[in-house]
Amino acid sequence: MKKIEAIIKPFKLEEVKDALAEVGIQGMTITEVEGFGRQKGHTEIYRGSEYTQNLLPKIKIEVVLPDELVEAAVDTIIKTARTGKIGDGKIFVLPVEEAIRIRTGERGARVVG
Amino acid sequence: MKLRTHIRVLVALLLTTGVALTAETLKEPTIEERLADIEAYVNNAPRTSGVASKVANPGPGHNAWLMTSSVLVLFMTLPGLALFYGGLVRRKNVLSVLAQCLGIAGLVTILWWAVGYSLVFAPGTPIFGGLRFTFLRGVDGNPNADYAGWVSHSVFAMFQMMFAIITPALIIGAIAERMKYSAVLLFVAVWMFVVYFPLAHMVWGADGLMNGVWNANAKIKAIDFAGGTVVHMSSGWSALILCLMVGKRLGFGKTIMAPHSMVLCMVGTAMLWVGWYGFNAGSALGADGIAANAFMTTTLAAAVAAVTWAGAEWIFRGKPSVLGLCSGVVAGLVVVTPACGFITATGAVIIGLLAGFIPFLACVKLKPLLGYDDALDTFGVHGVGGTLGALLTGFLATQNANPNLATNLKDVVGRTLWLHQLAAIGVTLVLAIVGTALIALGVKLLVGLRPTAEEETVGLDLVYHGEQGYILE
Numbered sequence: 034m035k036k037i038e039a040i041i042k043p044f045k046l047e048e049v050k051d052a053l054a055e056v057g058i059q060g061m062t063i064t065e066v067e068g069f070g071r072q073k074g075h076t077e078i079y080r081g082s083e084y085t086q087n088l089l090p091k092i093k094i095e096v097v098l099p100d101e102l103v104e105a106a107v108d109t110i111i112k113t114a115r116t117g118k119i120g121d122g123k124i125f126v127l128p129v130e131e132a133i134r135i136r137t138g139e140r141g142a143r144v145v146g
Numbered sequence: 147m148k149l150r151t152h153i154r155v156l157v158a159l160l161l162t163t164g165v166a167l168t169a170e171t172l173k174e175p176t177i178e179e180r181l182a183d184i185e186a187y188v189n190n191a192p193r194t195s196g197v198a199s200k201v202a203n204p205g206p207g208h209n210a211w212l213m214t215s216s217v218l219v220l221f222m223t224l225p226g227l228a229l230f231y232g233g234l235v236r237r238k239n240v241l242s243v244l245a246q247c248l249g250i251a252g253l254v255t256i257l258w259w260a261v262g263y264s265l266v267f268a269p270g271t272p273i274f275g276g277l278r279f280t281f282l283r284g285v286d287g288n289p290n291a292d293y294a295g296w297v298s299h300s301v302f303a304m305f306q307m308m309f310a311i312i313t314p315a316l317i318i319g320a321i322a323e324r325m326k327y328s329a330v331l332l333f334v335a336v337w338m339f340v341v342y343f344p345l346a347h348m349v350w351g352a353d354g355l356m357n358g359v360w361n362a363n364a365k366i367k368a369i370d371f372a373g374g375t376v377v378h379m380s381s382g383w384s385a386l387i388l389c390l391m392v393g394k395r396l397g398f399g400k401t402i403m404a405p406h407s408m409v410l411c412m413v414g415t416a417m418l419w420v421g422w423y424g425f426n427a428g429s430a431l432g433a434d435g436i437a438a439n440a441f442m443t444t445t446l447a448a449a450v451a452a453v454t455w456a457g458a459e460w461i462f463r464g465k466p467s468v469l470g471l472c473s474g475v476v477a478g479l480v481v482v483t484p485a486c487g488f489i490t491a492t493g494a495v496i497i498g499l500l501a502g503f504i505p506f507l508a509c510v511k512l513k514p515l516l517g518y519d520d521a522l523d524t525f526g527v528h529g530v531g532g533t534l535g536a537l538l539t540g541f542l543a544t545q546n547a548n549p550n551l552a553t554n555l556k557d558v559v560g561r562t563l564w565l566h567q568l569a570a571i572g573v574t575l576v577l578a579i580v581g582t583a584l585i586a587l588g589v590k591l592l593v594g595l596r597p598t599a600e601e602e603t604v605g606l607d608l609v610y611h612g613e614q615g616y617i618l619e
Contacts, residue, residue, distance in 0.1 A: 077404055079234075079469050080509045080523055084402045 034129040034142050035103045039094045040068070040122040041114040046092050052113045053096070056105045060145075062095040072120030091122060097129050099142040172198040186295075190432035193295040204289050205296035211433035212297045212305050218424025219308035223247055223315050226421050230414030230472070231319050234522045237406040238605025239323045240615035246318045246330050251311050253331055257338055258307045265343040267293065267306065272355035272365065275347045279303075292352045294431040305428060306346075313342055313377045319522035320385035323403075324395045324602055325595055327610040333388070333589050340581040341384060345574060346376045356570045358563075362554045368570035369543060369555070369563070371440065372429035374484025374535040375574040382529025383578040386520065391586040392595050394519035396602050403521075408468050415472040419448055422479045426486040436548055440486040443494035443547075444479065447486075450495050451478025454502020470506075473527060477505040480531035481538065488543035488551060497538055505531045536571050540564030 041049060046063065053061065067088040074086040098106060107124055115121055132144040175183065175197040183194045187205040228247040232240045254262070261280050269292075270276035279285055282303060290299040297305075314334040321330075348355040349370050356375075358367035370376060395403065405411060426444040430437035455474025456466035481501035482494060489497070509526035520526060540563045545551045551559045558566060589595060596602070601609040608614065 078463060078465075078467065079405055080473060080526075081511070081513045082403065084404050086402075 034097060034132060034145060035100060036127045036129045037094070037096045037098065037103065037106055037110070038125040038127065039096075039110050039114070040066070040091050040124075041094065041110070042116065042120065042122060043090055043092045045114045045116075046094075048113045049094065049110055052109045053094075053106060056109050057102060058096055058098060058106055060096070064093045064095070066091050066093045070120070070123070089120070097132060097145045099146045102146070172196070174198060175200065190296060190430075190434035193289075193291060203287060204298045204301070205432075208294070208296040208432040208434075209298055209301055211437070212294070212301045212428060212431065215424035215428025216301065216305040216308055218421045219305070219312065219428065220251075220421075222418050222421030222425060223308070223312045224251055226414050226417030227312060227315055228414065229410045230418060230476070231322060231522050233407040233410030233412075233414060234319075234405045234469075235322050236403060236605070237615060238607055240406060240410075240607065241611050241613055242327065242606035243318065243322060245327065245611055247315050249327070249331055250315045250318075250334055253335060254311045254314065254338060255307060257335065258303075258310055262310060262338060262343055263303050263307065265339075266310075266346045267303070267351060269353055270347065270351070272353060273344055273348060275343070275351055296432060302431070305431075306350075309373055309377055309425070310338065310342060310346070313373075313381045314338065316377070316381035316524055316528055317385045317388060319524035320389035320520045321392045322521040323606065324521075324597070325392055326593065326597055327606070328593050329589050329595050332593060333585055336585045336588070337384065337581065340585060341380055341577055342376070345380055345577055348573070349373075349376050349570070356566075356573065358555050358558065358566060359550055360554070364554075366569045366573070367555060367558050367563070367566045368536075369488060369539060369551070369567075370484040370536065370570070371487035371539075372426045372483045374480075374532050374539065375570055378480050378483060378528040378532025379536060379571065379574045380532075380578045382525050382527070382532050383575055384582040385524035386518070386529055387579055387582040388586055389520050389525070390518055391583065391590070395521065396599055398519045405469070412468055412472055415475055419475055419479065422448070426479075426483060430487055436487050436550070439490075439547055442491060443486045443489055443497075444482055446491055446494035447482035447498040447501060448475050448478040450498025451475065451481070451502035454499055455506050458503060458506050473506070473509065473523070474502045477501045477527050477531050480505075480528055481535035483532070484535045485539040485542055488539060488548045490542075490544060490547050493542035493544070493547070496542065497535070500534060500538065501531060504534055533571055536567050536574075537564065540567035 067090055069087050069089060074089055077084045077086060110124055131140060133140050134144045179194055179197045180200055183199050183201055186193055190208060193199060224247060228244045232243045235243055259282055263282060264277050264279035265275045268276040268278040285299045285303050287298045287300060289295050289297055290302060294302050314337060349357060351357060352360055354361055355364060356366040356368045357364050358369045422444055423441060427437040427441040430440060452471050452474035456470040459470040460466040478498050478501045482497050485497060505527050508530040509523045513520060513526060543551060543559055543563060545559060597609060
């Protein structure tokens, strides 16, 4: 099992979500986050005062899935979230030790598959 | 010498007896005189003297407009200015601005009742009014013919009070987010006596030093229709001095001090614009043609200045901002204030153009250059704009817009009026700057001007008012 954490541009969320569902991903967790990378923030000007906002709003998608679905999911996210400009975000893939369905107590990859 | 004194006494005696006689023997008016009285009401002209008027009370139309105008001018402060300023501060200080506006409204009303109104509008010297109207004695539903023959004296007093409220409330923009609440109230209380009451008397008092339109003996024959010197210059320049003496906000230039709600700021701006019709057109003291002209010039100046300011931003900085549009509206209204009842539509458009550009430069270029922390640009908009307006009035005022300029000022308007305006600007500057510096020094010694660094960081809302503006669960 692996966990995919993808940081994407907020306006791409719907597209990414629908595309992931099409390749067989059944669930995910979405969080509104703020952060920065190479894309520096934006400048706000109020009369004579200029302020640089370093933190930009992003969406974090978290998906835990069986190993065999990881490549398809990553490809899907890259394809749908990409605009080609700085600030498109990043994808991280992490190992997951165990998954448990609270309702039934089932364990293992079938919980997330 | 002695003979002259005798003659004076004799003349005085004769005059008093004469007045007493007419008071007793006011003759019953003829139909012609009664008609003339009604015509005077319709034309907002002085009442017919020497006859017993059948219109004992104020004229209902003029009274209604002045009551409406009073409400509009109050609306400019509460909640107009409070929201305009409140939106521009950080979230932790929004209530402190509202509390200052409300506190000032209460405080100034009490001062106005006790002695303020009298010091401005009771007969006195060219500098100060007298004490005849202390505690608003004798200020009732009947008109005071010295100022507005068809408006109740009580309504006139309340209308003028709304100006006395908004003027010190304008100052707080410069020292927003960093002055003790007690210090603000103490400063304002003393400032009213030292700066506002004398200045308002000099400019608007029937025997005032700078009342060029109505006082034939005025030393400085300046004109100020709705308060360019009295309201905007006095508050703007005082704001500059006060913000220099209070010092910069903690972290000024390092931390982000962006407005917490441009939405509130825009709502406040719109209220200011609406209220300004009472301020400017109301200053005609009647629902007459001069009021109508002021109504039009006010609209034109505000609109042109808004477009100019935002246009300047668009050209020089790439984007027209909501704050730019709001600032332009206010700047246009400020600059047209002293002129609105004396100029034509063309004059108003010229004023709008300059009002959109010169205060823009003051806020966007001058302030960063000199580095003072005029937090919400009271000086940039009201100090610079008020001064600009007072001067432009000298050039743009014309008898075509206001026939009252054809009496005491017929040799001045269109010629040397601008020199008189400069003199009035000078008097206002000295009074505001010296007065504010001395008062601020006194307040600093007495109660201190600033919160501690920790209190300022926490925010004035919690520290001085024990409340939060927004509780977001």
